[in-house]
Structure formats: structure tokens, C-alpha cells
Amino acid sequence: MSLFVVNRYLGDEEEESDSIRESHAQRLLARLQSKAKEREQRETSPKRAKKRPAAESGESGEPKQKTDKPKKKKVKPTVTPEVPEPVKEEEPAGDKKKDGKKKKKKNDRLVDDAKQITKTDEGGVKVKGGEMQKENQENQEAGLPEVVVPTGFTVLGGFENKVAPKVHRVLPQWLAQPDVILRDIRRNLVAVGAVQGLSPATLKKLQDNGVTSFFPVQAEVVPAVLECVAQGLLVGRGGYRPRDICVSAPTGSGKTLAFVVPLVQALIGRVVCEVRALVVLPTKELAQQVCKVCALYAEGSGLKVVMLGGQKSFAAEQTSLAEQRGGKWKSLADIVVATPGRLVDHINKTPGFRLDLLRFLVIDEADRMIDSMHHSWLGQVTKAVFRAGSGSEGSSVFRRSEPTHITAASLSPPQMPLQKLLFSATLTMNPEKLQQLGLHQPRLFSSTHSGPAPSAGPASAKSQERFNFPEGLTEYFVPCTLSKKPLLILHYILHMKFCPLLCFTNSRQAAHRLFLLVRLFGGVEAAEFSSRLSTAERKHTLRDFQHGKIQLLICTDAAARGIDIEGIKCVVNYDAPQYLRTYIHRIGRTARAGKAGVAFTFLLDVQRNSFLKMVEEAGSAGIKKHSVKHQLLKNMAPRYETTLKELASAIKDEKDQFRIKV
Numbered sequence: 001m002s003l004f005v006v007n008r009y010l011g012d013e014e015e016e017s018d019s020i021r022e023s024h025a026q027r028l029l030a031r032l033q034s035k036a037k038e039r040e041q042r043e044t045s046p047k048r049a050k051k052r053p054a055a056e057s058g059e060s061g062e063p064k065q066k067t068d069k070p071k072k073k074k075v076k077p078t079v080t081p082e083v084p085e086p087v088k089e090e091e092p093a094g095d096k097k098k099d100g101k102k103k104k105k106k107n108d109r110l111v112d113d114a115k116q117i118t119k120t121d122e123g124g125v126k127v128k129g130g131e132m133q134k135e136n137q138e139n140q141e142a143g144l145p146e147v148v149v150p151t152g153f154t155v156l157g158g159f160e161n162k163v164a165p166k167v168h169r170v171l172p173q174w175l176a177q178p179d180v181i182l183r184d185i186r187r188n189l190v191a192v193g194a195v196q197g198l199s200p201a202t203l204k205k206l207q208d209n210g211v212t213s214f215f216p217v218q219a220e221v222v223p224a225v226l227e228c229v230a231q232g233l234l235v236g237r238g239g240y241r242p243r244d245i246c247v248s249a250p251t252g253s254g255k256t257l258a259f260v261v262p263l264v265q266a267l268i269g270r271v272v273c274e275v276r277a278l279v280v281l282p283t284k285e286l287a288q289q290v291c292k293v294c295a296l297y298a299e300g301s302g303l304k305v306v307m308l309g310g311q312k313s314f315a316a317e318q319t320s321l322a323e324q325r326g327g328k329w330k331s332l333a334d335i336v337v338a339t340p341g342r343l344v345d346h347i348n349k350t351p352g353f354r355l356d357l358l359r360f361l362v363i364d365e366a367d368r369m370i371d372s373m374h375h376s377w378l379g380q381v382t383k384a385v386f387r388a389g390s391g392s393e394g395s396s397v398f399r400r401s402e403p404t405h406i407t408a409a410s411l412s413p414p415q416m417p418l419q420k421l422l423f424s425a426t427l428t429m430n431p432e433k434l435q436q437l438g439l440h441q442p443r444l445f446s447s448t449h450s451g452p453a454p455s456a457g458p459a460s461a462k463s464q465e466r467f468n469f470p471e472g473l474t475e476y477f478v479p480c481t482l483s484k485k486p487l488l489i490l491h492y493i494l495h496m497k498f499c500p501l502l503c504f505t506n507s508r509q510a511a512h513r514l515f516l517l518v519r520l521f522g523g524v525e526a527a528e529f530s531s532r533l534s535t536a537e538r539k540h541t542l543r544d545f546q547h548g549k550i551q552l553l554i555c556t557d558a559a560a561r562g563i564d565i566e567g568i569k570c571v572v573n574y575d576a577p578q579y580l581r582t583y584i585h586r587i588g589r590t591a592r593a594g595k596a597g598v599a600f601t602f603l604l605d606v607q608r609n610s611f612l613k614m615v616e617e618a619g620s621a622g623i624k625k626h627s628v629k630h631q632l633l634k635n636m637a638p639r640y641e642t643t644l645k646e647l648a649s650a651i652k653d654e655k656d657q658f659r660i661k662v
């Protein structure tokens with residue numbers, strides 16, 4: 001019961017409209033009642049019901065109840081008028097023509113019905129034709145508004161078939177406009193004395209190591225990194241956090257020295273030994289190679305370089321990282337070169353191994369390292385770098401927290417910034433992938449054009465990324481069959497004298513089988529390099545190959561990336577690589593440091609078109625055909641046949657031996 005009744009004067013209009021509404025409602029009710037009667041009558045006469053179309057008689061799968069109350073649509077207009085489903089009636093087999101005609105008629109009717117539905121601005125639908133239209137006509141006559149059924153759905157369709165315009169990749173500015181690195185090493189050498197920022201000690205060290213000129217990538221990147229530490233390790237240019245640096249330059253262009261030289265110079269003045277530079281690489285062999293270069297340039301400076309790659313035992317690595325003095329852990333490493341797995345193990349298990357004063361994080365073979373991100377090694381490193389309560393025993397100067405937006409407050413007091421340096425010959429241009437690295441205002445140095453090849457036509461617009469190949473490299477493809485491959489490789493060594501030759505297979509089994517075959521054939525000093533061998537065996541093999549004791553090294557992609565062996569003049573892809581990046585890294589083992597080299601790829605007929613297209617679109621200067629005359633191989637055929645038989649028994653023996661061991 002209401003306490004106060006407030007009477008409102010509704011006016012004459014209101015009264016009038018009420019009476020009109022009442023009469024409309026009565027008329028509507030009368031019409032609905034008559035329709036209900038009609039329907040009842042229809043449903044009681046079975047003959048008529050059979051003749052009626054399925055959709056009308058409610059056989060379209062709709063429950064009968066709904067058809068009994070058709071007026072609900074008008075009373076509750078939220079029900080979407082449905083395009084009737086075609087009736088699925090089982091027809092006797094063999095009457096296909098009739099069936100087809102019937103279906104066509106039904107479908108035509110459905111299309112007609114669908115055409116009668118039009119969209120309204122309010123998101124509802126008006127239906128032309130049928131009962132709804134009749135109602136609307138009656139309503140119009142009676143001066144009532146049209147029946148519009150609001151659905152809330154957008155009616156799809158009615159669009160023309162159009163060819164969608166091509167989506168062109170739009171790169172962020174830092175990726176689209178890199179600092180250009182010239183590709184031709186020999187013609188663009190820069191005297192080390194002309195490079196800005198190098199200290200006399202560094203110049204001397206370079207001279208001692210026989211480096212008188214910098215390669216283009218070094219001439220660009222070394223001063224850029226040195227500029228970031230011109231005001232000490234705490235702040236970059238203008239007092240701000242230094243920008244991260246990404247480098248994409250061809251294989252063998254000297255990327256290692258481009259980070260080792262500035263790192264050593266930046267850290268040389270340090271007073272306390274702490275891990276300030278961390279270099280992460282994908283394989284043990286690569287880590288060892290880079291560690292060697294770091295040690296060479298750090299020699300005599302007092303900086304300590306430690307490698308964590310599983311070459312030594314875990315305990316031995318722990319001892320080389322930190323020691324306890326006066327009850328406190330002291331770092332024994334300034335520069336750590338590591339593989340991701342081993343690094344994470346030490347972060348979690350080695351007491352005294354701290355990264356809270358890390359200044360440089362170098363990610364070599366960065367594209368590969370991004371792919372191995374699922375191991376979350378970067379997350380672990382970042383956690384260790386910004387560990388809560390870290391810093392040199394609370395000293396305010398070294399207080400460190402995870403970087404946020406730059407504000408006056410965030411820059412005071414200055415924190416030791418973490419600068420990331422990324423290097424690869426096939427650095428991804430995919431911003432989403434690079435984003436995983438959390439780069440800070442990155443700067444790209446690149447010798448690669450990211451756009452499509454101008455000559456390659458429209459097909460290349462959707463092609464993969466483009467990379468630069470070493471200037472001195474000549475690429476060939478060799479059409480062949482599976483059975484001819486071993487003969488070809490023997491021909492290259494024995495007749496063409498391509499030594500030392502690095503031969504890539506796609507699996508360690510294939511590498512081993514080819515190694516056995518070549519050894520049984522005789523006349524060639526061969527070795528294999530794959531995960532079948534222990535770390536020590538692999539190390540010895542690489543050393544022997546480097547010293548010229550091995551003519552043919554048969555390997556898997558374990559040797560495809562980064563391995564720097566002087567004097568490899570020829571690379572053979574015995575098995576065609578599946579991925580472009582693999583191809584680039586494999587052939588990049590030759591034509592290094594501005595020298596010349598050749599790469600052959602054995603191609604089966606089925607592989608030919610796709611492989612050549614992939615290489616052409618990637619920016620290759622051109623891959624030529626190299627055919628070997630059948631006659632040249634024929635001479636080796638009889639011996640090869642007997643070798644094959646020997647190979648079968650050799651493989652069987654190996655299997656037996658393996659079974660006995662197990």
C-alpha cells in the first residue's frame with residue numbers, strides 16, 4: 001500500500017490514445033482467435049495437412065507445440081523468424097530424377113523465403129511475404145505499426161564474392177629502417193684505428209691478435225656498444241638506460257668479435273669481480289668457440305671468463321663460478337659463456353652464482369635461442385638479474401628493480417641497466433617473436449632487406465623472410481637419384497679434390513651409414529660428427545678436421561650453426577635441408593671472413609622445384625645447376641656394388657653388438 005498517491009494529469013491525448021490502443025488490441029485478439037480456429041480446422045483434416053508444404057505443416061523438425069502457438073511470435077517478438085530447413089524425407093532409391101526436382105523446388109522455396117527477410121536499423125528483421133507480411137498489411141490498414149522482430153543478431157550474407165586485398169606486412173620502424181651493414185667484407189674493411197671509442201689497450205690487443213681492420217659489422221656495432229658505456233656501466237647516452245642492440249649479418253661476417261671487443265673494453269676497469277656479462281649460445285661447441293675468443297681478448301686484463309656448457313662436471317663448473325671467503329660468497333667470473341640448460345641449472349643450484357650485477361646479456365644465434373624459449377631460460381635469467389633484495393649488500397647505488405616506465409623518480413638513483421645484444425645471420429623479423437625477449441628501445445643493425453625481391457614478382461610478396469648470403473659464396477644444385485648420392489660424394493673427394501669437405505645429412509643414422517660406406521669404399525679420410533658421439537669425441541673430431549687430418553666430415557645439423565673452421569672450401573648438402581634457415585647456416589660454414597667457397601645441394605626430382613623456389617625467394621644471388629657426367633660415376637660403380645654388400649653386413653654386426661650390450 002502506498003503512503004502517498006500523486007495524481008498526474010495525463011491529458012486528453014493520453015485518454016484518446018488509450019481508447020485507440022484498446023480497440024486495436026481487441027481487433028488483434030479477434031484476428032488471432034479466428035486464425036487459431038482456422039488452424040485447428042486445418043489440422044483436424046488429414047488430407048489437407050498432407051498436401052501442405054513441410055515447412056508450413058511443422059514437419060521441419062520444429063516441435064509441434066510451437067506451431068500450435070504461432071501468435072506467440074507477435075506477442076513475444078524476441079523469437080527469430082527462421083528460414084525453414086529443407087525436409088529430409090526418405091525417398092525410394094532409383095527415383096533420383098524426381099528426387100532431384102523435388103529438392104530443387106524445396107530449395108527454391110527456401111531461397112525465396114530467405115530473400116523475403118530484410119534487416120532493420122535496430123538489428124531486427126522484417127519479413128516480406130507469408131503470414132507476417134499479411135499481418136503487417138492489416139496493421140498498416142488499421143494504422144498500427146509494422147511487426148518488426150528484434151533478433152539482436154546481424155543477418156549475414158548478401159555480400160558479393162570479392163578477392164580479399166593482400167595484407168602487406170608493416171614492420172615497426174626499428175625493424176623497417178635498420179642501420180645498414182655492408183655485405184662485401186673485402187671492399188669495406190675499416191682500419192681499427194679509425195673506429196671511434198677504442199682504448200689504446202684494446203687497439204694493442206687487436207694488433208697482437210693480428211686484427212688490423214674491422215669487418216663492416218664490427219665497424220658499426222663496436223662503436224655503438226662502446227657509446228652505451230661511455231659514461232660508465234650505470235647509465236647510457238644522456239643518462240638514460242641504453243638501447244638494446246640487434247644484429248643481423250651474414251654467416252662468417254665477424255659477429256663474434258663485434259661483441260667480444262666492446263664487452264672486454266667495457267669491463268676492463270672493474271674493481272670487484274662479479275658476473276657482468278653473460279653470453280648464451282645454443283650448443284656446447286659454439287659456447288666453447290666463443291669462450292675461446294673471449295678468453296683471448298680478456299687475457300692479461302684480469303677479467304675472468306668461465307664456460308658453463310657441460311664440458312666439465314657440474315661440480316667443477318660450480319667451483320669455477322664462486323668461492324666462499326670470510327663466510328661470504330665471492331664471484332670468480334666476470335664473463336660467463338653458457339648454454340641455456342646448464343645456465344639454468346647453475347642459477348638454481350650453485351650457491352654464490354649471482355646475476356644481480358649483470359650489465360650485458362648477449363644472445364648469439366638469437367633466432368634459435370628464441371625458438372628454445374620454451375625452456376624459459378630467459379625468464380630464469382631475468383628473475384636472477386632482478387632478484388628481490390639484490391644488490392651489493394644493500395648499497396643504494398646498485399639497488400636494482402625490474403625496469404618500468406621512465407620517470408624522473410625511476411631514474412634516481414641510477415640502476416645498473418641490463419642491456420641485451422642479439423646476434424644472428426638469420427635474425428627473425430617477426431616482431432611478435434622478438435617481443436618475447438622484452439627488448440628496450442631496440443636498435444637494429446642489418447645487412448638484410450626485409451622487402452620482397454624486386455624481380456621475383458607477386459608470388460614473392462607472401463614469401464618468407466629474406467637474408468643475405470656471404471658475398472664469396474657460389475651455390476650449385478646437383479640433380480641426382482638416391483642411389484647416386486654416395487657415388488657423387490666420393491667423386492667430389494676423389495676426382496674433384498674438394499678437400500676438406502663438410503657434408504650434411506638430415507639425420508644421425510644417415511650420417512653414420514654414409515660414414516661406414518665411405519670408410520668401406522676406402523681411399524678417403526672420413527669422420528662423422530653427430531649426437532651419436534660423446535662430447536669429447538666430437539671435440540677431437542673437430543680438432544682433427546681443423547688440422548687437416550680429415551678430408552670428409554659427415555655431419556648432422558649439430559655442426560650447422562656458428563662453427564668456424566678455417567679452410568672449408570666446400571659444403572655439400574647430401575640431404576637437402578628442409579628449412580631455409582638450416583640451408584643458410586649449413587652453407588655458411590664456407591665462404592667465411594670474405595673468402596670464397598662453394599656449396600652443392602643434391603636434389604631429387606621431387607625436391608627440385610620447391611627447394612629452388614625457397615632459395616630464390618630468400619635472396620640468393622642465384623643457384624646454378626651442376627651436372628656430373630654418368631661416365632665419371634660409372635667407373636666407381638663395380639667397387640661401389642661390393643661396398644654396398646659389405647655395408648649391409650657391417651650394419652648387421654653393429655646391431656648385433658648393440659643388442660649384446662643392451
Ligand SMILES: Nc1ncnc2c1ncn2[C@@H]1O[C@H](COP(=O)(O)OP(=O)(O)OP(=O)(O)O)[C@@H](O)[C@H]1O
Binds near residue numbers: 215249425564
Ligand atoms: N676483423 C677481422 N679480421 C680478420 N679476421 C676476422 C675479423 N673478424 C672476424 N674474423 C674471422 O672471421 C671468421 C668468422 O667470424 P665469426 O665466427 O665471428 O663469424 P660469425 O658472423 O659469427 O659467423 P656465424 O654467423 O656463422 O656464426 C673467424 O675465423 C674470425 O676469426
